[in-house]
Amino acid sequence: GENVEQHPSTLSVQEGDSAVIKCTYSDSASNYFPWYKQELGKGPQLIIDIRSNVGEKKDQRIAVTLNKTAKHFSLHITETQPEDSAVYFCAASMGTDKLIFGTGTRLQVFP
Amino acid sequence: KAGVTQTPRYLIKTRGQQVTLSCSPISGHRSVSWYQQTPGQGLQFLFEYFSETQRNKGNFPGRFSGRQFSNSRSEMNVSTLELGDSALYLCASSFDAWGNSPLHFGNGTRLTVT
Numbered sequence: 001g002e003n004v005e006q007h008p009s010t011l012s013v014q015e016g017d018s019a020v021i022k023c024t025y026s027d028s029a030s031n032y033f034p035w036y037k038q039e040l041g042k043g044p045q046l047i048i049d050i051r052s053n054v055g056e057k058k059d060q061r062i063a064v065t066l067n068k069t070a071k072h073f074s075l076h077i078t079e080t081q082p083e084d085s086a087v088y089f090c091a092a093s094m095g096t097d098k099l100i101f102g103t104g105t106r107l108q109v110f111p
Numbered sequence: 112k113a114g115v116t117q118t119p120r121y122l123i124k125t126r127g128q129q130v131t132l133s134c135s136p137i138s139g140h141r142s143v144s145w146y147q148q149t150p151g152q153g154l155q156f157l158f159e160y161f162s163e164t165q166r167n168k169g170n171f172p173g174r175f176s177g178r179q180f181s182n183s184r185s186e187m188n189v190s191t192l193e194l195g196d197s198a199l200y201l202c203a204s205s206f207d208a209w210g211n212s213p214l215h216f217g218n219g220t221r222l223t224v225t
Contacts, residue, residue: 034213034214036216041218042218043115043201043203043216043217043218043219044154044201044216045216046213046214046215049213089153089154098144098156098159098167098169099144099156099214100156101146101153101154102153103153104153104154
């Protein structure tokens with residue numbers, strides 16, 4: 001069935017450390033993988049996305065990697081800061097019809 | 112450019128009533144999607160509209176319906192409200208049918224059913 005698994009559900013790191021969030025998807029036809037950050041009281045905000053013809057993409061302290069063979073993709077945040085604290089969602093396209101979201105990871109960055 | 116605007120931000124309704132939520136997409140965006148967010152179920156897809164046509168629908172009962180107007184603005188209606196409908200309802204817009212362009216979310220309407 002249509003499914004995106006996301007781990008861990010909570011993640012606590014010290015400021016300056018790296019954080020990694022992993023997702024696996026079920027549909028081998030999935031070809032679009034965005035990541036969203038949701039702060040308290042706000043809607044999810046797109047922070048980075050990757051398409052299936054690319055293995056890695058970076059944007060400053062954020063990077064996403066994709067392994068199509070294993071059907072998993074990961075978000076890497078380096079040099080974490082307190083303002084990185086939020087809930088992060090991965091998502092994967094299911095055919096061309098819809099986007100399925102993971103269950104979210106609550107990241108806490110301690111000063 | 113203004114972002115996705117959802118109104119109202121908060122709603123309190125009684126079981127059995129009906130409710131209409133509104134979404135104004137980013138100017139130029141033609142696709143609008145709706146999601147229900149709850150602590151237990153995460154982000155659940157409700158439906159997507161593109162050029163006034165419903166392209167896809169999630170696994171929600173017929174009490175949940177929507178429409179899109181010629182200016183791309185969208186409304187979502189929930190009839191015969193149940194306690195379990197309490198959730199944050201998020202609207203997202205994209206330039207094209209979402210599979211081809213990223214989704215941009217509004218800040219949601221928090222619905223409480225008592």
